[in-house]
Amino acid sequence: MRVMKFGGTSVGNAERMRGVADLAAAARKETRVMMVASAVSGITNLLLDAARAAQEGQPVESLHGRFEDVHRGIIRELAAELGEARLRSLEEGLSTLASELRGLLQGVGLLRECSPSVLAHLSGLGERAACLILGALMHARGLEPHAVEPRDVILCAGDPLQATPLQEETRARFTPLREAGGPGLMLMPGFFGGDTRGKTMCLGRGGSDYSAALAAAALDAELLEIWTDVDGIFSADPRLVPEAFPLPEVSFEEAMELAYFGAKVLHPKTIAPARERGIPVRVCNSFRPDHPGTRVTDDAAPPEHPVRGLSFLPGIALVNLGGAGLKGVPGTAARVFESMALANISVVLITQGSSECSISFCVQQADAERAVQALEVAFEMERAAGKVDTIEQQRGLAVLSIVGDGMRHRVGVAGTFFSALADVGCSIAAIAQGSSERSISAVIAETDGPRALAHVHGRCFGTTEVVELLLAGVGSVGGELLKQVHQQAPKLRAHGVDLRVCVIANSKRVATASEGIPLEDWKQRLAASSDGAPLDAFRDWARAKRPGRPVFVDCTSSEDIALAYPSLMEAGLHVVTANKKANAGQWSHYRKLRETASRHQRRFLYETNVGAALPVIDTLKNMLRTGDRVLRVEGILSGSLSFILGLTEEGVPLSQAVGTAMEKRFTEPDPRDDLHGTDVARKVLILARELGRQVELEQVTLDSLLPSDFDATGPLDDFLARLPQVDAAFQRRVETLRAEGKVLRYVGSVTEDGCIVGLVPVPLTHPLAAVKGGENALSFTSERYSPTPLVIRGYGAGAAVTAAGVLADVLRLVDGPLP
Numbered sequence: 039m040r041v042m043k044f045g046g047t048s049v050g051n052a053e054r055m056r057g058v059a060d061l062a063a064a065a066r067k068e069t070r071v072m073m074v075a076s077a078v079s080g081i082t083n084l085l086l087d088a089a090r091a092a093q094e095g096q097p098v099e100s101l102h103g104r105f106e107d108v109h110r111g112i113i114r115e116l117a118a119e120l121g122e123a124r125l126r127s128l129e130e131g132l133s134t135l136a137s138e139l140r141g142l143l144q145g146v147g148l149l150r151e152c153s154p155s156v157l158a159h160l161s162g163l164g165e166r167a168a169c170l171i172l173g174a175l176m177h178a179r180g181l182e183p184h185a186v187e188p189r190d191v192i193l194c195a196g197d198p199l200q201a202t203p204l205q206e207e208t209r210a211r212f213t214p215l216r217e218a219g220g221p222g223l224m225l226m227p228g229f230f231g232g233d234t235r236g237k238t239m240c241l242g243r244g245g246s247d248y249s250a251a252l253a254a255a256a257l258d259a260e261l262l263e264i265w266t267d268v269d270g271i272f273s274a275d276p277r278l279v280p281e282a283f284p285l286p287e288v289s290f291e292e293a294m295e296l297a298y299f300g301a302k303v304l305h306p307k308t309i310a311p312a313r314e315r316g317i318p319v320r321v322c323n324s325f326r327p328d329h330p331g332t333r334v335t336d337d338a339a340p341p342e343h344p345v346r347g348l349s350f351l352p353g354i355a356l357v358n359l360g361g362a363g364l365k366g367v368p369g370t371a372a373r374v375f376e377s378m379a380l381a382n383i384s385v386v387l388i389t390q391g392s393s394e395c396s397i398s399f400c401v402q403q404a405d406a407e408r409a410v411q412a413l414e415v416a417f418e419m420e421r422a423a424g425k426v427d428t429i430e431q432q433r434g435l436a437v438l439s440i441v442g443d444g445m446r447h448r449v450g451v452a453g454t455f456f457s458a459l460a461d462v463g464c465s466i467a468a469i470a471q472g473s474s475e476r477s478i479s480a481v482i483a484e485t486d487g488p489r490a491l492a493h494v495h496g497r498c499f500g501t502t503e504v505v506e507l508l509l510a511g512v513g514s515v516g517g518e519l520l521k522q523v524h525q526q527a528p529k530l531r532a533h534g535v536d537l538r539v540c541v542i543a544n545s546k547r548v549a550t551a552s553e554g555i556p557l558e559d560w561k562q563r564l565a566a567s568s569d570g571a572p573l574d575a576f577r578d579w580a581r582a583k584r585p586g587r588p589v590f591v592d593c594t595s596s597e598d599i600a601l602a603y604p605s606l607m608e609a610g611l612h613v614v615t616a617n618k619k620a621n622a623g624q625w626s627h628y629r630k631l632r633e634t635a636s637r638h639q640r641r642f643l644y645e646t647n648v649g650a651a652l653p654v655i656d657t658l659k660n661m662l663r664t665g666d667r668v669l670r671v672e673g674i675l676s677g678s679l680s681f682i683l684g685l686t687e688e689g690v691p692l693s694q695a696v697g698t699a700m701e702k703r704f705t706e707p708d709p710r711d712d713l714h715g716t717d718v719a720r721k722v723l724i725l726a727r728e729l730g731r732q733v734e735l736e737q738v739t740l741d742s743l744l745p746s747d748f749d750a751t752g753p754l755d756d757f758l759a760r761l762p763q764v765d766a767a768f769q770r771r772v773e774t775l776r777a778e779g780k781v782l783r784y785v786g787s788v789t790e791d792g793c794i795v796g797l798v799p800v801p802l803t804h805p806l807a808a809v810k811g812g813e814n815a816l817s818f819t820s821e822r823y824s825p826t827p828l829v830i831r832g833y834g835a836g837a838a839v840t841a842a843g844v845l846a847d848v849l850r851l852v853d854g855p856l857p
């Protein structure tokens with residue numbers, strides 16, 4: 039015996055009904071079959087809307103009309119197949135159901151009241167209508183299904199809208215259908231059973247799955263098939279997480295937890311009856327019958343990941359009972375939950391602080407008010423005595439759960455879960471973990487749900503990680519960065535990293551696009567965008583979108599932007615910067631940056647602050663982390679000055695060399711930052727601070743490359759016009775030194791004595807003499823690297839290497855393996 043349940047979309051129109059008939063006919067060739075059908079999709083909602091409208095005294099004609107039209111439309115399309123006589127009797131059958139509906143709605147309208155019993159009866163009309171049509175179609179194909187009336191076989195008690203089936207009695211009633219010689223093909227409407235008097239008892243929304251499971255248990259079926267509109271149970275709701283994938287297998291327990299915590303694909307109670315009798319369940323797609331779907335069994339193979347799937351249950355309220363007088367009082371929890379049971383409120387999740395001063399639990403939002411009232415009554419005395427001071431509810435919440443048998447005894451799963459929630463700035467109202475360690479749930483704001491779900495999914499399964507890049511500054515480095523991102527994006531995507539540039543700003547304009555700005559025409563986009571204050575735009579975008587891994591990238595040399603990093607971190611952004619102004623600013627700001635980053639768990643990365651993409655900061659951090667003591671750092675830290683000095687050695691006048699360096703974009707926007715040594719001084723300061731020295735920029739001894747009597751003030755153009763005045767003297771100095779076998783190098787150093795920056799004549803045999811043409815070279819003398827220092831050398835200037843260094847920092851935010 040096989041029980042096949044067809045959901046709303048699977049019987050959604052004439053074409054779909056034909057598909058169902060085909061599937062059932064094929065199965066019948068193999069075994070006896072019980073078909074269980076839902077209402078045509080949308081019909082149950084329509085019936086409930088009609089009942090509500092009638093109760094409120096509103097017109098119901100159009101809703102009633104739609105009930106008839108939808109079904110008549112399907113019948114009309116099947117007419118040719120059905121034949122004259124069957125068509126007529128089917129139309130009569132439908133008219134009878136339609137008048138039953140009309141009568142019920144009239145009654146509700148007159149009384150302005152719709153009792154649960156009436157509502158249950160009315161809700162079941164959709165399943166009855168669908169089965170009427172399906173039955174006629176099967177008959178027309180010569181299959182003769184035996185119509186099973188659920189009110190006769192599924193015996194229920196309790197709330198007519200959330201009925202409790204009585205399984206023993208139900209099994210007894212199914213006996214004639216179960217026994218050998220019983221009907222070979224049966225058809226039963228899902229969603230409801232009946233009470234002892236045969237009145238309709240609904241199994242709750244989505245209850246046809248449960249009907250089918252009850253039938254499967256009562257019929258000793260060898261397989262229960264749930265035919266729906268997706269390829270099985272997915273790792274998460276595919277509507278909310280596009281990367282979710284169908285699971286080939288899950289255990290009964292996993293399926294139960296997923297369904298219980300909101301995976302709509304199965305009614306939460308479906309699995310229990312099947313599991314009790316060891317009946318395997320298959321969830322499959324009626325649109326793609328060849329897809330194997332998901333097998334739910336006792337012996338599901340352990341998953342590759344500890345987490346099998348994620349579920350999301352919206353519409354939840356957290357109820358909290360608190361008071362110092364609860365501490366150590368036995369029986370408090372029992373009384374809390376007894377009061378919920380008496381009020382017929384089901385509790386979704388429970389947490390209790392170890393101080394025992396408060397008990398919190400989640401209920402459906404619709405039950406929250408009654409839950410509070412029930413607690414107020416139950417704890418009236420304690421409230422009067424001041425032992426209980428809070429009974430409150432928090433609405434608008436959702437439960438996000440990770441589920442998997444593989445989570446048992448696995449360390450770090452909860453860590454990944456909660457850190458993923460932190461990534462997206464999601465605060466957690468309560469946490470629960472079942473003692474089976476099969477699920478961990480976090481109660482979060484419902485509005486945070488979809489993006490949190492998608493992000494947690496990415497972290498748990500290593501599916502596509504989205505990195506949202508917000509860029510300030512589109513000059514040489516920023517522009518080059520966009521070029522490199524554009525070029526690398528496809529390769530990164532192939533490795534599961536979706537690097538999107540969501541905001542691009544220059545000092546005046548801001549372009550944004552959450553799905554990513556197309557990088558082939560970012561310039562036009564930016565030019566066409568409206569004016570805006572870039573800093574506000576970054577913060578607002580981050581706060582509004584709360585993306586998973588947003589990184590602010592500073593490719594400006596603006597002091598204002600550098601000062602704003604803490605506020606950007608507070609808004610949820612990681613910060614990657616090529617701008618030295620933040621790390622070279624006031625010590626207090628330097629500290630604040632680090633404190634804010636750690637408080638908000640944001641990364642702050644600045645490898646390009648010294649030596650462009652050369653691994654300077656990282657190397658230094660590693661030396662210190664592993665316990666080395668750095669005694670001295672020195673080197674050529676300015677690619678621009680090394681380029682300029684290189685040219686002067688070839689006889690090029692200084693002013694011309696500066697011009698060439700500017701053309702090649704090797705200098706800072708204002709080359710005086712380089713020539714004065716300020717830029718090198720900043721780098722030396724950053725290195726010194728990296729070594730733990732509390733120094734300010736003013737404490738760096740600085741010797742400008744320009745003579746002290748030269749007026750270097752005023753607008754840039756004026757300065758450049760005056761610069762040739764120094765050429766002759768500079769050239770003389772270079773030549774004199776050359777005669778002595780020496781060259782000029784602009785050297786920065788951090789020693790125990792302090793930080794020094796300036797022109798140093800070095801013999802041609804000195805290692806630094808060979809460093810020119812835009813190169814940087816750094817030597818670290820430490821306890822371990824002594825007497826031979828650790829040396830890093832290579833191009834340390836130019837937009838391409840700097841942008842590459844920035845991109846490398848951005849990619850450090852990604853967890854998974856990269857190309």
Ligand code: ADP
Binds near residue numbers: 270273301
């Ligand atoms: P039916 O009408 O067939 O009973 P439902 O709409 O009740 O179908 O359930 C199927 C839907 O459940 C899917 O279309 C999907 O959007 C949703 N869903 C939610 N969570 C999951 C999940 N983990 N796996 C698959 N589908 C899910």
Ligand code: ASP
Binds near residue numbers: 164229242
């Ligand atoms: N038709 C009912 C509902 O929409 C039952 C079901 O689809 O399982 O809730």
Ligand code: MG
Binds near residue numbers: 045
């Ligand atoms: Mg369903």
